[in-house]
Every structure is written in C-alpha cells, then in structure tokens.
Amino acid sequence: MTASGIGAPVRRKEDQRFVTGQGRYVDDFNRPGQAYAYFLRSPHAHAAIRSIDTSPAMIMPGVVAVFTGDDLAADKIGGLICGWMIHSKDGSPMKAGPHPALAQGKVRYVGDHVAVVIAETLAQAKDAAEAILVDYDVLPAVVDTAQATKAPVQVHDVSPDNTVFNWHLGNKEETQAAFARAKHVTKIDLINNRLVPNPIEPRAAVGEYDFGTDNYTLYTTSQNPHVARLVLSAFIGVAPEHKLRVIAPDVGGGFGSKIFIYAEETVCVWAAKKVRRPVKWTSDRSEAFLSDAHGRDHVTHAEMATDENGRILGLRVHTTANLGAYLSTFSSSVPTYLYAPLLSGQYDIPAIYCEVDGVYTNTAPVDAYRGAGRPEATFVVERLVEKAARELGKDPAEFRRANYITQFPHTTPVIMTYDTGDYAASLDKALEVADYRNFQQRKQESARNGKLRGIGFSSYIEACGIAPSQAVGSLGAGVGLWESAEVRVNPTGSVEVLTGSHSHGQGHETTFAQLVSDRLGISIDQVSIVHGDTDKVQFGMGTYGSRSGAVGMSAIAKAIDKVIAKGKKVAAHVLEASEGDIEFKDGRFGVAGTDRSLAFGEVALQAYIAHKFSGQDLEPGLKEGAFYDPTNFTFPAGVHICEVEIDPDTGVTKIERWTAVDDFGVIINPMIVEGQVHGGIAQGVGQALLEGTVYDQSGQLITASFNDYCMPRAIDLPSFQVGMTVTPCPSNPLGIKGCGEAGAIAAPPAVINAITDALGHEDIAMPATPQAVWRAAQKARTLLAAE
Amino acid sequence: MYAFEYHRPTSVKEAGSLAGQAEDTKFLAGGHTLLPTMKLRLAGPANLIDLGQIAELRGIERTGDTITIGAMMKHAEVANSADVKEAIPALAEMAELIGDPHVRNRGTIGGSVANNDPSADYPAACLALNATIVTNQRKIAADDFFQGIFTTALEEGEIITQISFPIPSRAAYAKFRNPASRYALVGVFVAKHADVVRVTVTGAGSNGVFRVPEMEQALSGNFAAEALDGIAVGEDGMNSDIHADAAYRAHLVGVMARRAVQAAAARG
Known part of the structure; x- marks a missing residue:
C-alpha cells in the first residue's frame, strides 16, 4: 500500500471546496436572462380538475408565461416513465397509469403539479400562482397501504382495485411442503415505515435553449445525468438526445431521491425554449417533503x-x-x-x-x-x-x-x-x-x-x-447496468478519468484517483476525476445501489489496463525492445532483465510526440475507454x-x-x-x-x-x-x-x-x-x- | 414571503408611535415564529417593526430580590448571565434548553413571552416564578398575562420592555422535548417561594401554560418528589398530536414534575 493507493485513508480531495463553501451546486448556476419557475401544486390528495383559468395570473407583474398540462400535450411532450416492467403472477404486465409532468384532468396527491408560472422573480411567480383559478371536484382519497385495494377509490383508471401488480418469486409448492414438515412456525406482522429522503440540497433545475445551435442544456440535481438525458429525449421527448446536454454538478446528497426523472426538470427544459429564456426552479424544503419520491412503505x-x-x-x-x-x-x-x-x-x-x-x-x-x-x-x-x-x-x-x-x-x-x-x-x-x-x-x-x-x-x-445487464434485462429492466470509463493520459503524464458514475457525497474524486495512483504509480494530485456532464463523459449509468466501486471503478481499472498495454507498445519502440519484454511496475515501463526503463510520464510524452514510432505501426496518443458489465x-x-x-x-x-x-x-x-x-x-x-x-x-x-x-x-x-x-x-x-x-x-x-x-x-x-x-x-x- | 415595509426604530417610544400610525403591523423580535410564517406566506404583515436596535430593551439587572431581564435579551444571554445563574439557576438552565445554539443566539425572552406558544418554555418559567411583565404601558402579573394559546393580555401596539422575576428559594425546570421540533412536549417548572410553591406546565395543555394546584398544595406541605405520589393529572384539556396523545402527555406531566422537584430539592 502506498500513501495514496488502494487501502490508504486519504483525506477527501473534494472537501477543500466543500468545507470552504466553494462547491458549485445547481442553484449556484445563474444564466443570462434567466426567469424563475414556480409550480402550482395540488392542495388535494385526489380531485378532478373541472377547469383551470390562468388568465388572472398572466396579467400579474413580471409574469413571462403560465403553462398547464394542455400546453405540454399540445407540444406532444410525453409523460414521465417507469423504466422497469414487472409482470404479475398471471403473466400480465403491470398496470401503469399515465404520469403527465403537469396534471391533465386529475390530481392524485397533495403536491401534484397543476401548472407552472414563469416570471422575472420567484416572488412574482408565487404571486401569480396564487391568482390561478382551479376548479377542483374533490374526490375521496386512499392513503393507507393496507387499505389500498379495498377502498372505494380509484387512483388510476387502468387499475380498478389500485393494484399495479401481483408479483411473486420463489417456489410456492416447495415452501408449502417445508411448512408442512415444520416443527415450529414463527409468524410476524411488520410495517416498514415510509420515509422522506431529505438530502441537504433540495432538488433544482435550470433549463436553457440556444436558438443559434438548437442545443438544450439542463443543469440538474441528478445521480445519473446520462439516464436523465436518455429518458428526457427518448421517452418524454423534450429534446433530441444529441442536442441535450445534462450537467449534474456538485450535488448535495441524493440517497436515491435524485436518481429519478421528475416533472420539474422536464418542464424547465421544455419551457426554456417556449419562453426563449433560461428557466430556473429550486425546490424549497416544503416542496421537497411533498414531491421528492419517498422510500419504503x-x-x-x-x-x-x-x-x-x-x-x-x-x-x-x-x-x-x-x-x-x-x-x-x-x-x-x-x-x-x-x-x-x-x-x-x-x-x-x-x-x-x-x-x-x-x-x-x-x-x-x-x-x-x-x-x-x-x-x-x-x-x-x-x-x-x-x-x-x-x-x-x-x-x-x-x-x-x-x-x-x-x-x-x-x-x-x-x-x-x-x-x-x-x-x-x-x-x-x-x-x-x-x-x-x-x-x-x-x-x-x-x-x-x-x-x-x-x-x-x-x-x-x-x-x-x-x-449484470443481461440478468436485469431478463427481469424487466429497461436499461443495462454496466458502467463506462475513459482514462485520458496527458502528454505531461497527468491523468483525467471520465466516469459515468456520479459523486454526490461518496468521495469519488478521492477513491477513483487512489485507484489510478495505485495502478499507474503516479501521485493522486496528478489525477482528475471528471463526471456529471453528458458533453464530457460519453455515457454512464450513474450512482446508486452501491455500484460505483464495484462497477464504476472496475470500468476504470479495465481502461487503465488498456492504457498500460498501449504504454508497453510505446515503451517498446522507445526502448528498442520487443513489446513482450516490456514490464510495467511501480510506475515504470522497463525491459525485463535490464535496468533500462521509462517513467510513466516519459512514455506518455513519447506517445504524444510520436517521434519514435511510425503512425502506421502505432496510433499516437494515450487514451483508452472501457465499458464494464458486471458478471x-x-x-x-x-x-x-x-x-x-x-x-x-x-x-x-x-x-x-x-x-x-x-x-x-x-x-x-x-x-x-x-x-x-x-x-x-x-x-x-x-x-x-x-x-x-x-x-x-x-x-x-x-x-x-x-x-x-x-x-x-x-x-x-x-x-x-x-x-x-x-x-x-x-x-x-x-x-x-x-x-x-x-x-x-x-x-x-x-x-x-x-x-x-x-x-x-x-x-x-x-x-x-x-x-x-x-x-x-x-x-x-x-x-x-x-x- | 410577501413584500412589506421594514421599520427599525431606536426607542420604545418611536416603536410605539410607528405601531400607532402604520396599518397592519407586526413587531419583530427574534423572529423565530414570525419569519418562518411569513416565508411560508401564512402571514403577510404590511409593516414590520424591528425591535432589534432599541437599547432600552436590553440588559439584565439584579436589584434586591428581583432579576429583571430586558425583552430583547437572547436566550443564550439569559443562559450565560452570571446574575441569572446565581439568583435563579433554573431560569438559566431553562434558557439553555431552548432550541439549538442558532435559536438561542437569535430568539428573545420578550418575543417568546409575547407569542405565548403553547410549547414554549418561558411562559412556564414566568408563571411559576410569579414574574411581572412590564410593557410600555403598564405592569402585568404573569397570572393575568397568559390567556390561552398564542393569546396574551397585550393590547394592539403594546410592547414588552422587561420581565422581572422574584428570586425563589428553590426552582427547577424539567423538559421533555418533542423529538422533532425540540419544543416542549411537556415542560414542568417548579418554584418554591417563601410562602407558596408554584408548579406550571407548558407543552401539554390544549389551552397553553397552566398551573397544577394539587401539586402546589402537596409540595407546599412537603417539598419532595414523594409528595406528588398519587397525584395524577387528567387527560382532559391535554394536547394530542402525532408525537404524544393526551394520555402520554398527562403521564409525562407527573414524571417531569417529580424530576423537577428532585432537581430543585437537590439544589440545597
């Protein structure tokens, strides 16, 4: 173990900026001409919307626009999706009701999104939201988990008894037989209580549209910006994937709640083009309680x-x-x-x-x-x-x-x-x-x-x-769950690692650098970890399920192996030895059985100046990528x-x-x-x-x-x-x-x-x-x- | 938050006349209830009169058998005052139990007393210590001041300037915190005066702070926790919410009263 390699208790590199207040979170991004979004939320748990009159809000001071679900529908913006198909015992697919970003005809929980006001200031947007007239037909609600299928309340038309799926796993007959043989049976009734995630940084989004290039940018509090881009483009349809850049900068905790693609960021990207201005939304703590996805229950x-x-x-x-x-x-x-x-x-x-x-x-x-x-x-x-x-x-x-x-x-x-x-x-x-x-x-x-x-x-x-992607695919996942990495070695021998993992408290900028330091024998100060920007990192599945070490770092390790292999080729030319005789050890490429060797940085430089080999024999440069799919x-x-x-x-x-x-x-x-x-x-x-x-x-x-x-x-x-x-x-x-x-x-x-x-x-x-x-x-x- | 006019008078007189002239005013002390309520748009006064720059509302003074505390003194200042710690240690300890360091370095005794939150600590102390609430217009005995949740004897535009506490022979406060808010779920203040014992309860009552005559009587004869044996506070009139129902609160009144008496008695 070296001072900064695998196993060393290295102090977190990122904490310099976090503890000195220099972190940059979504709400710290302010774009020229930016307007502010405020969502009018349902005060009722269950209600039909007879009508929404936005006209009193439209004439309020500072109002740029007011949109409802009809406006999204008119632009053919799709609903939010659930990316994992579950089949019931009888083989039928789960009954998923529509999930519009802004309500269409009905609201289904307190905090559901009814309309969005975009104004010059947040206070003006809030003032205008109060002026929107919504005629609700309040319906009875069901909140209790155990009562959901028995209540005379139907949350979605597609599932008459509020059942989304009746799923099972394991072997019923063998289990019955085991219980028949049992000497003793222990029984228990348990409630796993519902939790509100409460990361210290509430969710936020800034949507931006460039009329010159037709490019969209979304700054968002995401644990997986590429997945957000994929969903926003391929399923919701707010922008083409290659035209949408998603940036998840410093993110102040997620605990899962920032994996998901929510209504607010969808609306911010879409509205930015509609109003021809950047649109920012930052959740307050009350909104976070109401609208962040909860856990357990x-x-x-x-x-x-x-x-x-x-x-x-x-x-x-x-x-x-x-x-x-x-x-x-x-x-x-x-x-x-x-x-x-x-x-x-x-x-x-x-x-x-x-x-x-x-x-x-x-x-x-x-x-x-x-x-x-x-x-x-x-x-x-x-x-x-x-x-x-x-x-x-x-x-x-x-x-x-x-x-x-x-x-x-x-x-x-x-x-x-x-x-x-x-x-x-x-x-x-x-x-x-x-x-x-x-x-x-x-x-x-x-x-x-x-x-x-x-x-x-x-x-x-x-x-x-x-x-493992194949395994989860067979179980209904809509995506593969591999990870990608790219290791870019600069001519000076410093290294940038582009990773599809996303750090929102985990300390990746330190641990990932430790892996590079360990494998390449360079100081962790010579390593930068780049993540959270779809324009920089090619693709990634993000961070959740304790996957960034096992999957994300494995992808980096695989890319490092390729860098070393390429480095050996370069070193062989420079040292005039055969590639098979080159060993990489303790940060040096050496010829086996001799004292001739080159430091990692020297090989990096040689790879880029390409003076010692022909471009026909070996491509210049030292940069390798890898996708790692767990077994x-x-x-x-x-x-x-x-x-x-x-x-x-x-x-x-x-x-x-x-x-x-x-x-x-x-x-x-x-x-x-x-x-x-x-x-x-x-x-x-x-x-x-x-x-x-x-x-x-x-x-x-x-x-x-x-x-x-x-x-x-x-x-x-x-x-x-x-x-x-x-x-x-x-x-x-x-x-x-x-x-x-x-x-x-x-x-x-x-x-x-x-x-x-x-x-x-x-x-x-x-x-x-x-x-x-x-x-x-x-x-x-x-x-x-x-x- | 809705827009409002902000005023910062430098004397009680100026504050009083501002309140008399302007429409829809609120006084701002520490702001721990008012500002969150305004941020949530649940309150929207047109005029906010900040009492923070008024020197005459500050200070802690001991004269004879009384401690007098300026209305704008912060909880931390009361908690750390050598005079208060020496004369009425229970009051300093109570102030130390309010909220967290941020709250204690911003919230004020006058603001807390004027607001009369049913879970606040100061009302229990004022009532048990037989305090006098001094305003820009008159002096009000604590017994007459607290009139139910968020309701006091204060008239429109009346400003608390000081609160004076007679020094008891012994006193203690036992607080059971609401796990989430850290307000008093049940707080019991016990004070032994020369002639009488006062036992007051905050947090528990649905109509705010109250005295417990049976306990006071029992303790007047024998100032010891055992004197409370067999005295139960009924569920009637107890608050009930997700944190504590009436039965649990009633039970805790007994537990906290005994603990407060034990602590007071132990002071020697």
Whole structure:
C-alpha cells in the first residue's frame, strides 16, 4: 500500500471546496436572462380538475408565461416513465397509469403539479400562482397501504382495485411442503415505515435553449445525468438526445431521491425554449417533503418454518408495497427484484416464497431510498430470525450461526448466487467487540436503576454492484447496468478519468484517483476525476445501489489496463525492445532483465510526440475507454449489534452501544468507508426510532416539515464501534463489494430487536418513538404482572 | 414571503408611535415564529417593526430580590448571565434548553413571552416564578398575562420592555422535548417561594401554560418528589398530536414534575 493507493485513508480531495463553501451546486448556476419557475401544486390528495383559468395570473407583474398540462400535450411532450416492467403472477404486465409532468384532468396527491408560472422573480411567480383559478371536484382519497385495494377509490383508471401488480418469486409448492414438515412456525406482522429522503440540497433545475445551435442544456440535481438525458429525449421527448446536454454538478446528497426523472426538470427544459429564456426552479424544503419520491412503505406478513433442531426450513412472505400516486422511474423494481431476492439473508433456507402486491394510493410516489428494497427484506428476515430464536429458546447469535450459509458459491431459492463470504467470522468479531458475554451484567445494572436494557442483532446481506445487464434485462429492466470509463493520459503524464458514475457525497474524486495512483504509480494530485456532464463523459449509468466501486471503478481499472498495454507498445519502440519484454511496475515501463526503463510520464510524452514510432505501426496518443458489465451482483454482509437502554417512565430509548462488523471486500479508502457506515447507521436509526411519514385520511401530509418529521441528530447516536472482515469479491477485478447502503440496511432490525429484547415482547412498530415505547413498556409491565 | 415595509426604530417610544400610525403591523423580535410564517406566506404583515436596535430593551439587572431581564435579551444571554445563574439557576438552565445554539443566539425572552406558544418554555418559567411583565404601558402579573394559546393580555401596539422575576428559594425546570421540533412536549417548572410553591406546565395543555394546584398544595406541605405520589393529572384539556396523545402527555406531566422537584430539592 502506498500513501495514496488502494487501502490508504486519504483525506477527501473534494472537501477543500466543500468545507470552504466553494462547491458549485445547481442553484449556484445563474444564466443570462434567466426567469424563475414556480409550480402550482395540488392542495388535494385526489380531485378532478373541472377547469383551470390562468388568465388572472398572466396579467400579474413580471409574469413571462403560465403553462398547464394542455400546453405540454399540445407540444406532444410525453409523460414521465417507469423504466422497469414487472409482470404479475398471471403473466400480465403491470398496470401503469399515465404520469403527465403537469396534471391533465386529475390530481392524485397533495403536491401534484397543476401548472407552472414563469416570471422575472420567484416572488412574482408565487404571486401569480396564487391568482390561478382551479376548479377542483374533490374526490375521496386512499392513503393507507393496507387499505389500498379495498377502498372505494380509484387512483388510476387502468387499475380498478389500485393494484399495479401481483408479483411473486420463489417456489410456492416447495415452501408449502417445508411448512408442512415444520416443527415450529414463527409468524410476524411488520410495517416498514415510509420515509422522506431529505438530502441537504433540495432538488433544482435550470433549463436553457440556444436558438443559434438548437442545443438544450439542463443543469440538474441528478445521480445519473446520462439516464436523465436518455429518458428526457427518448421517452418524454423534450429534446433530441444529441442536442441535450445534462450537467449534474456538485450535488448535495441524493440517497436515491435524485436518481429519478421528475416533472420539474422536464418542464424547465421544455419551457426554456417556449419562453426563449433560461428557466430556473429550486425546490424549497416544503416542496421537497411533498414531491421528492419517498422510500419504503411496506406492510408485510411473514412466516418462518423451523425443524426440531432449530434449522430454518422455509420462509413465506406477503408484502403490500405502496407505490404512491404514480410509478416513479424505478419504483416497480424496488419492492420486487431489489427486495425478494434478499429474503434468504445470510441463511441456508431451502424453500422461500414471496408475494408482493404493488398498489397505488393518493400519496407521493415511492421509489428507491438508500438500500432500496434490501432494508425492507433485511427487516423481515432479521426480525423473524430474532423472534424465532426467542420462541425456540435459543441464543439469537447462535441460532443465526447454526443457519448461516458456509459453502460458496451458494444459490438461494430466490435467484441469487452468493459468490463468497464468511458470516461466522463477522459474527465472532462483532460478539467480541460488543462484549456480548457481559451483557447480562449490564442488563442487571440497568434494572437496578429502573431501566430496561436490550440487545439486538442484525446479520444482514445486500446485493450491490448493480448489476449484470443481461440478468436485469431478463427481469424487466429497461436499461443495462454496466458502467463506462475513459482514462485520458496527458502528454505531461497527468491523468483525467471520465466516469459515468456520479459523486454526490461518496468521495469519488478521492477513491477513483487512489485507484489510478495505485495502478499507474503516479501521485493522486496528478489525477482528475471528471463526471456529471453528458458533453464530457460519453455515457454512464450513474450512482446508486452501491455500484460505483464495484462497477464504476472496475470500468476504470479495465481502461487503465488498456492504457498500460498501449504504454508497453510505446515503451517498446522507445526502448528498442520487443513489446513482450516490456514490464510495467511501480510506475515504470522497463525491459525485463535490464535496468533500462521509462517513467510513466516519459512514455506518455513519447506517445504524444510520436517521434519514435511510425503512425502506421502505432496510433499516437494515450487514451483508452472501457465499458464494464458486471458478471454478478456483489454481496456485502456483516453483523451489527445494537444495545439500548429504555427509560420506562418516559419511553426514551438510548442507544448505549453500536457494533458494526462489515465485509465490504477490498476497501479503497477505510476512512471514507467508515464514514459511509456511520451515515448509513444514522439513517437506519432514523428509520427505527425517529422518522415516520404521516398522511391524514384525507391525504394531507402531516409530517411536512422538520417541526414534525424527526431527522436523526448527533445526540440520538452513540459512538460507533466499527470493524471489518474481508473476503474479496471474486466477481470483479478489484474485489470490491460496496459499502454505501450497508448501515441503512443493517440498522433498523438491530434497533427493534434490541428494543423488543428489552421489553420482553414483540409489539412495537417503527418508528419506535418515546410515546410508542412508553406504551409498549406499559404493556410489558402488564404482561409481567400477569405471569 | 410577501413584500412589506421594514421599520427599525431606536426607542420604545418611536416603536410605539410607528405601531400607532402604520396599518397592519407586526413587531419583530427574534423572529423565530414570525419569519418562518411569513416565508411560508401564512402571514403577510404590511409593516414590520424591528425591535432589534432599541437599547432600552436590553440588559439584565439584579436589584434586591428581583432579576429583571430586558425583552430583547437572547436566550443564550439569559443562559450565560452570571446574575441569572446565581439568583435563579433554573431560569438559566431553562434558557439553555431552548432550541439549538442558532435559536438561542437569535430568539428573545420578550418575543417568546409575547407569542405565548403553547410549547414554549418561558411562559412556564414566568408563571411559576410569579414574574411581572412590564410593557410600555403598564405592569402585568404573569397570572393575568397568559390567556390561552398564542393569546396574551397585550393590547394592539403594546410592547414588552422587561420581565422581572422574584428570586425563589428553590426552582427547577424539567423538559421533555418533542423529538422533532425540540419544543416542549411537556415542560414542568417548579418554584418554591417563601410562602407558596408554584408548579406550571407548558407543552401539554390544549389551552397553553397552566398551573397544577394539587401539586402546589402537596409540595407546599412537603417539598419532595414523594409528595406528588398519587397525584395524577387528567387527560382532559391535554394536547394530542402525532408525537404524544393526551394520555402520554398527562403521564409525562407527573414524571417531569417529580424530576423537577428532585432537581430543585437537590439544589440545597
């Protein structure tokens, strides 16, 4: 390991500009002649629009234009799309209703887009929006996930009972047979609470059109600018792909919510041409609560069958997944192929069957949010395993160990083939770090102080490095999920890497440079990472699903290999040796068995001046590109242990200890990885203890600001004990598994398992707020008294 | 935010006459409620009178058995005042529990008291400490000042100039925060005066801050947490929302009252 190579805790290069306030986010871009867009949003969860009269708004001061859905339709602008086709059990395609960027005839959730006002200032646009007269015929709304198919409300004409799909995975008959053989069946009902993503930077867009060149530019808060361009051009049709430049500059967090292609950026690009001026929209926090795609929102019943020896025989799961009022970009894949294939967890379970009903409701669209499907699966598996261990009177750690998969590769009944792992090693290390053996002593100490102490495990697995294109194509994905990279070596030997990955907090400018530094033997200061601009990077699939290390960096590694191969050819000419005798080592091209060698920079210069070889024999220059398509998902896994102390008088749950032992494969930068683990745990703890999205029965969002929606704060979290185990991933050249989502996946069941352990009963839902825990503690007292 | 006229008087007199002349005015103190409400376009006063430049609204003074705090003193200034910490440590501690450092360095005691938010901390302190709210027109006893949520004895154009607190023999504040907003879900202020004990509750009541006579009586005889055993506050009149229903709030009043008494008693 060198000071800046793979494995070094290099400080983040990008932080210089971020911590000094020099980052450049979409809202920092102001174009000459720019006007401001403000969206009039529906105050109703469900209503037919009888009429919209924009004329009073048109004459307001500063108004440039007012548009409605009719204007988009007149220009043949298509609706927003869902890019993953799910088929129901009966083979029928999912029932996707129309998703216009501006409402046409109906609004379906509070915050739905009714009209856009474009004005000289934002305040003028807001003033004019208030003057628009909309005649609503307010309809009853359905918001409750479990009630969606039963309510006398139809969100979309195409799905009469609000069902988008009835999907399944696994083998029903084998699972039934497993349950028939079972000695014991553990049952659980779970709600996976709806979350509002809340990245620190709200979404924003600036659309621009150049009449001289017929070129469009969109600055947007995107995790995947090329996908945005593809969707905006090929499907929505606002501009031809080769005429549209999408720039996603510095982006302040995404957590999934900035993967999707939304109404606002669509309208900004389109309107820029209509009004012949750049058009800017920046979401405020209230709009973000209402209109960013939310996460999770599952209602699940699950059962686990075990035999007389405590071996897991089978698992059956029924989940209703709330997809909101419209199908967002990847929404259909989240509760299906990103969920059910993870239901085997780390366990050797012979038979699994999962049914998922995706439903429409009059709520904001639901799509991928940090972990996307995998936290939901892990919550089901780890809550069930913990409960089963308790029911069987077994130690939860040892029950897990007895059921761990130990032979690899291992193919589960839910289409995944785990390539490698050592789950017991992570468990052993976690038990040690958590001082599990002395837990009972600590519990007694707490009891003496009138407190309830509990310990909870989460032995999670995730599928990352998304994903082999052929595999996801066969499952309904509309795109391939490879990644591209281009490594441009300059004549001076410095390197620019153009990557299709996008950094919005992950630290790619550092970790990707570490890979280049490691492979080419140059300082990371000699490496620039270029991303987030479709005019610079040829194509890319973007960053989500913990894929940028495993897939994005693998593409860079592949391009680097090509650069080295080309460099050898150049060096062979310069050193007058045969190409086969050239070795590249420690940043130098040398002739094997001699002391003759050239530094990497010397070869770069020779490649460009081309004095030592004929252009017929070898092309000048040193620049190589690569597309890398993964051969499998990667399977990060680990064990988190949470220890809580509950004050039964108030219901306050304090996390006393947190142990995280993760296997992410090869680690590029341990400091950044640890940061990702911390952030992920914070988000998972937020889901478990604090964050609950509440709509009232009429569909108004009650938790529409930070006054009511509780984000985790530093004071809610303990100091984390983070450890690592490493089994290199065999299915990519770098051995990376990915780490971005692990904490958010692992944390919720660890917290709830700890709380239920403390309480002595299972009746607590997320978020386990003080009120909920107080009530559960009252119940515990009653149960104890009854014994 | 809607457009408004901004005024910045330098004396209470000037502020009062501005309020008398202009239409549709609001006084701006720390602005923690008013400005967010204006940004959301839920309020749109035509004239905003900023009290921030008025020197006579500032200062903390101890005279005899009283601490007097200028209306524009910030929470952090109260929390860090040596005089307040020495004379009424419970008041300094209460101020330290408001919001976060940003809030404490902007929000003011006068603004909080004038707004009488049902979850604010200061109303509980004023009522328990038997404070006097001094305005540009008169002096109002705390008992008469707080008249229900967001409602006070203040007349149109009346400006709080000072609040004076008699120094109690012992006092403490126990606050259970709303997990999201950090306002008081339930806050109980207990103060033992020479002749009487006052117990006040903020956050819990649907009509704002209130006293708990049964607790006051019990503690007047025996200023110890055990004196509260068996005294329960009913659910009637309790707030109920997604964070805490009436039963939980009523329960927390008892828990926080005991903790406040324990803390006050421990002060020795």
